[in-house]
Amino acid sequence: MHHPGPPRFTTVGDAVELAPRDPDPNESYEWTLLDAPAESDTTVGDGAVEYLRPDVPGVYRVELAAPDGTHQLTVRTFPDEREPARFEIPVEDFETPAEEIDRVGVIGLFNDHLWGRDEAVREGDRYVFEAQLEPGVHNSTFIVNDGEEHHHREFTVEGPGRPRISLDAVRDGDVFRIEANARPPADSSTEASALDVVFCLDDRADLEESVLEVDGQTAKLPASAIDEPVGVHAVALDQRHSVRDTVVVGDGGDTIAHPNEPPAWVETATIYEIYVRAFAGERVQTTFSALERRLPYIESLGVDTVWLTPILASPTEHGYHITDFFEVATDLGTREEFESFVAACHERDIKVVFDLVINHADHEHPAFAQSAAGVPEFRDWFVWNDRAEPDADRSRGPGPDDMRAQRYFNWSNIPNFNYGEPAVRSFLLDVVEEWAPLVDGFRCDVAWGVPHGFWKEVRERVHEIDPEFLLLDETVPVHDPDYHDLEFDLHYGTEVYSALRQIGSGDAPAGALLDAVADAERAGFPDQALQMRYVENHDEERYLAEYGRDSLRGAVAATFTMPGVPMIYAGQERGMTDSRGPIEWQSGDTGLTNVHRRLSKTRSETPALESGTLERIEYHTDTEQAVAFGRATDDQRVFVALHFGPGTATVRLPEGIGSTELVTGAPIEATPRDDGVAVSVADVLVVEATD
Numbered sequence: 001m002h003h004p005g006p007p008r009f010t011t012v013g014d015a016v017e018l019a020p021r022d023p024d025p026n027e028s029y030e031w032t033l034l035d036a037p038a039e040s041d042t043t044v045g046d047g048a049v050e051y052l053r054p055d056v057p058g059v060y061r062v063e064l065a066a067p068d069g070t071h072q073l074t075v076r077t078f079p080d081e082r083e084p085a086r087f088e089i090p091v092e093d094f095e096t097p098a099e100e101i102d103r104v105g106v107i108g109l110f111n112d113h114l115w116g117r118d119e120a121v122r123e124g125d126r127y128v129f130e131a132q133l134e135p136g137v138h139n140s141t142f143i144v145n146d147g148e149e150h151h152h153r154e155f156t157v158e159g160p161g162r163p164r165i166s167l168d169a170v171r172d173g174d175v176f177r178i179e180a181n182a183r184p185p186a187d188s189s190t191e192a193s194a195l196d197v198v199f200c201l202d203d204r205a206d207l208e209e210s211v212l213e214v215d216g217q218t219a220k221l222p223a224s225a226i227d228e229p230v231g232v233h234a235v236a237l238d239q240r241h242s243v244r245d246t247v248v249v250g251d252g253g254d255t256i257a258h259p260n261e262p263p264a265w266v267e268t269a270t271i272y273e274i275y276v277r278a279f280a281g282e283r284v285q286t287t288f289s290a291l292e293r294r295l296p297y298i299e300s301l302g303v304d305t306v307w308l309t310p311i312l313a314s315p316t317e318h319g320y321h322i323t324d325f326f327e328v329a330t331d332l333g334t335r336e337e338f339e340s341f342v343a344a345c346h347e348r349d350i351k352v353v354f355d356l357v358i359n360h361a362d363h364e365h366p367a368f369a370q371s372a373a374g375v376p377e378f379r380d381w382f383v384w385n386d387r388a389e390p391d392a393d394r395s396r397g398p399g400p401d402d403m404r405a406q407r408y409f410n411w412s413n414i415p416n417f418n419y420g421e422p423a424v425r426s427f428l429l430d431v432v433e434e435w436a437p438l439v440d441g442f443r444c445d446v447a448w449g450v451p452h453g454f455w456k457e458v459r460e461r462v463h464e465i466d467p468e469f470l471l472l473d474e475t476v477p478v479h480d481p482d483y484h485d486l487e488f489d490l491h492y493g494t495e496v497y498s499a500l501r502q503i504g505s506g507d508a509p510a511g512a513l514l515d516a517v518a519d520a521e522r523a524g525f526p527d528q529a530l531q532m533r534y535v536e537n538h539d540e541e542r543y544l545a546e547y548g549r550d551s552l553r554g555a556v557a558a559t560f561t562m563p564g565v566p567m568i569y570a571g572q573e574r575g576m577t578d579s580r581g582p583i584e585w586q587s588g589d590t591g592l593t594n595v596h597r598r599l600s601k602t603r604s605e606t607p608a609l610e611s612g613t614l615e616r617i618e619y620h621t622d623t624e625q626a627v628a629f630g631r632a633t634d635d636q637r638v639f640v641a642l643h644f645g646p647g648t649a650t651v652r653l654p655e656g657i658g659s660t661e662l663v664t665g666a667p668i669e670a671t672p673r674d675d676g677v678a679v680s681v682a683d684v685l686v687v688e689a690t691d
Contacts, residue, residue: 001021001022001068001204002020002021002022002023002029002064002066002067002068002071003020003021003064003071003073003203003204004018004019004020004021004064004071004073004453005021005073005204005453005456005457005460006202006203006204006231006233006246006456006486007073007074007075007076007200007202007203007233008073008074008075008076008453009075009076009078009233009235009241009244009485010054010075010076010077010078011054011077011078011079011080011081011134011241012054012055012056012057012077012078012079012080013080013081013082013132014054015051015052015053016051016052016053016054016075016453017049017050017051017419017451017452017453017454018031018044018049018050018051018052018062018064018073018453019048019049019050019419019425019451019453019454020048020049020064020066020422021457022426022429022457023048023422023425023426024067024422024426025421025422025423025426027066027067028048028067029047029048029064029065029066029422030046030047030048030064030065031044031045031046031047031050031062031063031064031065032044032046032062032063032065033052033060033061033062034061034062034063034072035059035060035061036058036060036061037056037057037058037059037060039056039058040054040055040056040058040060041055042054042055042060044062047420048420048422049419049420049421049422049425052075054075054077056077057077057078057079058077059074059075059076059077060074060075060076060077061073061074061075062075071203071204072203073203074200074203076198076200076235078237078240078241081134081135081159081240082132082133082134083132083133083134083135083157083158083159084130084131084132085130085131085132085133085138085155085157086128086129086130086155087106087120087128087129087130087131087140087142087153087155088120088123088126088127088128088129088153089104089120089126089127089142089151089153090125090126091122091125091126091127092125093151094144094149094151095149096144096145096148096149100145101144101145102145103119103144103145104119104120104122104127104142104143104144105117105118105119105120105142105143106118106119106120106129106140106141106142106143107140107141107143107409108138108139108140108141109138109139109448110131110133110138110140112408112449113408113409113449114406114408115143115147115408115409115410118131120142127142129142133155133157134157134159135157135158135159135160135161135240136156136157136159136523137154137155137156137157137519138154138155138156138157139152139153139154139155139477140152140153140154140155141153147410159239159240160185160187160188160238160239160240161185161186161187161188161240161521161522161523161524162185162238162240162241162242162243162481162522162523162524163182163183163184163185163188163195163236163237163238163240163241163242163524164182164183164185164236164242164243164521164524164525164526164527165180165181165182165183165197165234165235165236165242165243165244165245165526166180166181166245166526166527166528167179167180167181167232167234167245167246167247167258168181168247169232169247169249169256170256171223171249171254171256174222174223174224175220175221175222175223176220176221176222176223176226176232176249176256177218177219177220178199178218178219178220178221178232178234178247178249179217179218180197180199180217180218180219180234180236180245182195182197182217182236182242183195183236184238185238185521185522185524186518186521186522187522188238188239190238193217195217195236195237195238196236196237197214197216197217197234197235197236197237198234198235198237198241199212199214199219199232199233199234200212200232200233200234201221201230201231201232201233202230202231202232202233204231205228205230205231207225207226207230211225212232219232219234221249223249223250226249226250229248229249229250229255229257230248230249231246231247231248231259232246232247232248232249233245233246234246240524242524242526243481243482243484243485243524243525243526244260244485244486245258245260245526246258246259246260246486258528259459259463259486260484260485260486260526260528261489261528262470262489262490262528262529262530263467263468263469263470263489264468265351265468266470266489266490266530266565267530267565267610267611268304268604268610268611269304269305269351269565270301270302270303270304270305270565270566270567270568270600270603270604271303271305271306271307271353271532271565271566271567271568272298272301272303272305272306272307272567272568272570273307273309273537273538273567273568273569273570274291274306274307274308274309274570275309275318275538275569275570275571275580276291276308276309276310276311276319276332277317277318277319277331277332278570278571278580278581278582278583279291279294279570279582279583280294280582280583281582281583281584281585282582282584285331286332287331287332287333287337288311288328288332288333288334288337288338288340288341289333289337289340289341291308291341292340292341292344295344295345295348295350298350299348299350300597301568301573301593301596301597301600302596302597302600302601302603302604303350303568303600304349304350304351305350305351305352305353305440305441306345306350306351306352306353307353307355307443307472307567308352308353308354308355309355309538310322310355310357310445311328311329311332311338311354311355312324312325312326312327312328312329312357313327313328313329313330314329314362315362315364316362317580318538318580319355320355320357320414320445321361321362321363321413321414322357322361322362322365323361323362323364323365323366324365325358325361325427325428325431325434326431326434338438339438342438342439351440351441351470352439352440352441353439353440353441353442353443353470353472354435354438354439354441354442354443355442355443355445356431356432356435356442356443356444356445357445357446358417358428358431358432358444358445358450359408359416359417359445359446359447359449359450360407360408360411360414360415360416360417360446360449361414361415361417362413362414363405363412363413363414363415367381367382367427368381368382368405368415371384371405372405377423380418380420380421380423380424381417381418381421381423381424382405382406382415382416382417382418383405383406383415383416383418384404384405384406385404385405385406408446408449416449419450419451419454425454428454429457429458429461432458432461432462433461433465436461436462436465436466436469437465437466440466440468440469440470441469441470441471441472442458442462442469442470442471442472443472443474444471444472444473444474444488445474446474447473447474447475447483447488448473448474448475448480448483452482452483452485452487455471455473455483455487455488456485456486456487458471459471459486459487459488470489470490471487471488471489471490472488472489472490472491472492472532473487473488473490473491473492474492475491475492476492476494477494477498479491479492479493479494479495479520479523479525480523481523481524481525481526481529484525484526484529489529489530490530490531490532490565491525491529491530491531491532492531492532492534493520493531493532493533493534493564495516495517495519495520496513496516496517496520496531496533496558496559496562496564497533497534497535498516499512499513499515499516500513500535500543500555500558500559501543501546501547503551503554503555503625503644504543504546504547504548504551504552504555504644505546505547509624509625509627510554510624510625510626510627510642510643510644511624511627513558513562513627513629513642514614514616514627514629517562517563517614530564530565531563531564531565532564532565532566532567533558533559533560533562533564533565533566533567534559534566534567534568534569535552535555535556535559535569535572536569536572536579537567537569538569538579538580540579541579542571542572542576542577542578542579543555543572544572544575544576544577545577545578545579549575549592550644550645550646550683551644551645552572552592553592553595553682553683553684554625554642554643554644554645554683554684555644556572556595556596556599557599557642557663557683557684558642560599560600560602560603560609561599561603561609561631561640561642561684561686562614562629563612563613563614563631566599566600566603568596570583571583571584571588572596573592573593573595573596574588574589574592574593575588575589575592576588595683598663598664599663599684602662602663602686605662606636606638606662606686607633607635607636608631608632608633608636608637608638609631609638609640609686611633612631612632612633612636612637612638613631613632613633614629614630614631615629615630615631615632615637616629616630617629617630617639617653617654618654618675618676619641619651619652619653619654619676620651620652620676621641621649621650621651621652622649622650623643623645623649625643625644625645625649626641626642626643626644626645626649626651626681627641627642628640628641628642628651628653630689636688637688637689638662638686638687638688638689639653639654639657639685639686639687639689640684640685640686641653641679641681641684641685642681642683642684643681643682643683643684644683647682648680648681648682649680649681650678650679650680650681651678651679651680651681651685652673652676652677652678652679653676653677653678653679653687654675654676654677654689654691655675655676655677655691656689656690656691657670657677657679657687657688657689657690658687658688658689658690660687660688661685661686661687662686662687662688663684663685663686668685668687
């Protein structure tokens with residue numbers, strides 16, 4: 001079925017991709033704008049893949065003519081949220097002498113990280129770039145001349161946070177009743193009960209919208225009207241709109257599904273990222289068989305999910321430049337040996353996450369070579385720009401056809417796939433279906449570079465194969481809740497990661513951790529969205545090398561005790577300082593390894609740490625390098641104290657604590673103080689609350 005999928009929710013200023021699902025490159029597809037607000041002047045093209053650019057708030061309806069018939073899609077558009085943003089950098093911050101600076105380019109998510117699209121303007125003693133951006137934290141990079149120097153800057157656009165919503169549904173006689181749990185952002189004065197909620201039916205349902213009866217934050221749908229599963233979507237409205245939530249109600253039975261919820265196993269998972277070719281060590285080649293032999297060690301860490309960096313054919317050590325999307329790298333072994341590794345993981349109840357790279361290909365991939373050579377079948381597989389445009393890298397023919405392939409940043413060897421080409425979409429869906437049946441999840445590289453609509457299609461595809469399939473997005477440094485809109489389950493927790501780095505460097509107090517969690521909520525991430533907690537990964541410097549062992553122990557403890565899914569980057573637990581160097585098996589820090597084991601075990605044995613809510617508590621400490629908080633479920637409450645500095649910190653916790661520290665099992669020496677008890681904390685203390 002070529003229907004473009006669920007209805008879309010957007011704002012004025014954001015373009016919505018329109019594309020057929022499961023396209024046949026040999027067939028024709030055409031879009032038509034059926035309906036738009038009276039004040040709108042927008043149009044859509046008639047190609048297979050187009051963009052709708054809503055220019056006023058309201059409801060837009062488009063129709064796709066496809067080989068299997070016509071399909072309609074509704075786009076609900078809310079007011080423009082953007083505000084003026086001004087990034088600036090003093091000239092004196094550049095190492096390049098001012099008289100040698102010809103141009104200063106600016107890249108960020110606001111221009112798709114395309115090098116050369118925007119330039120900063122010299123204003124007196126600084127370079128300035130202005131843009132219209134939605135409220136929140138935005139990152140930019142200033143690039144001098146042709147890239148010999150670059151600087152990062154962060155800018156916060158002031159404005160309201162986003163509300164959040166979750167849907168519950170029950171069958172009551174002949175009616176499915178859908179209740180919205182709408183919550184305003186923390187900075188809003190609106191009561192939850194006063195929030196507007198917009199409900200709508202999935203466009204794929206053969207039902208009139210009027211069959212859905214809406215009364216405030218409740219919707220009712222007659223079960224007798226349904227002869228197949230139907231999606232009901234909703235967003236909450238305050239000054240901005242929420243990420244949608246969805247329920248799917250059954251086909252005359254009581255079936256109710258929540259497609260936006262992560263797989264149940266992920267909430268309690270502990271992830272272990274393996275930078276594949278470095279894992280076996282300096283003198284041993286990493287192969288799938290070598291990985292399989294080390295599973296007892298991985299299991300000993302309390303890990304139940306392994307994420308492998310790319311394992312497909314690639315000329316690079318890291319594997320992110322892929323030359324064959326259907327073959328494993330020969331230096332790692334055969335496909336049969338990879339499948340043996342996966343089976344061995346499953347025998348130990350360890351899930352396997354595959355690194356899916358579908359934003360780009362290596363420039364030696366046959367499709368790119370033929371696209372560059374002007375072969376008609378492949379001409380539009382990549383995005384080609386005029387040679388005069390600098391955000392490109394490779395020639396395609398002489399004379400007027402002299403073009404270059406678009407890529408992000410200065411990634412000159414990995415041109416971007418053109419998602420406007422149906423053949424590309426079909427090819428990459430085949431890649432998804434090739435590997436999804438073998439593994440338990442995808443970590444999706446450069447997820448921000450792939451259209452939202454394609455990820456929505458990928459989600460439905462993999463859930464048809466395995467309803468418990470995990471999707472983890474790499475959307476860094478911007479942490480965007482819209483990637484939880486029927487797309488991803490688990491997200492890089494960049495706010496907490498950044499806070500841990502700032503605490504380690506001494507640029508922020510330990511209490512910044514609690515604000516970082518609140519920042520993700522303010523951004524609009526739904527309650528069911530899971531955040532991955534980490535101190536490092538293969539793209540970042542080792543935390544130990546940057547901030548030392550004391551800070552590392554506190555930071556690792558934070559990843560296991562704060563809400564979210566902890567991730568260990570292989571070698572972190574061995575005291576590695578080289579981010580991509582071979583694992584030091586013989587000379588590694590076994591004491592630090594055991595710290596990770598204890599934390600993993602404590603989390604798995606403490607329900608409040610695995611799934612409890614975060615509570616701010618009254619505490620006092622003698623250093624800014626310490627922080628305390630609570631975690632609670634209906635049946636358990638614990639207090640956690642973290643310390644990122646040398647020696648020990650004294651932390652006063654509320655009265656009523658247990659006598660045993662849960663990480664070490666040691667008795668707690670608590671000294672009564674006014675309104676609490678004082679405890680000594682080296683790196684982490686977890687204690688059960690008794691009151």
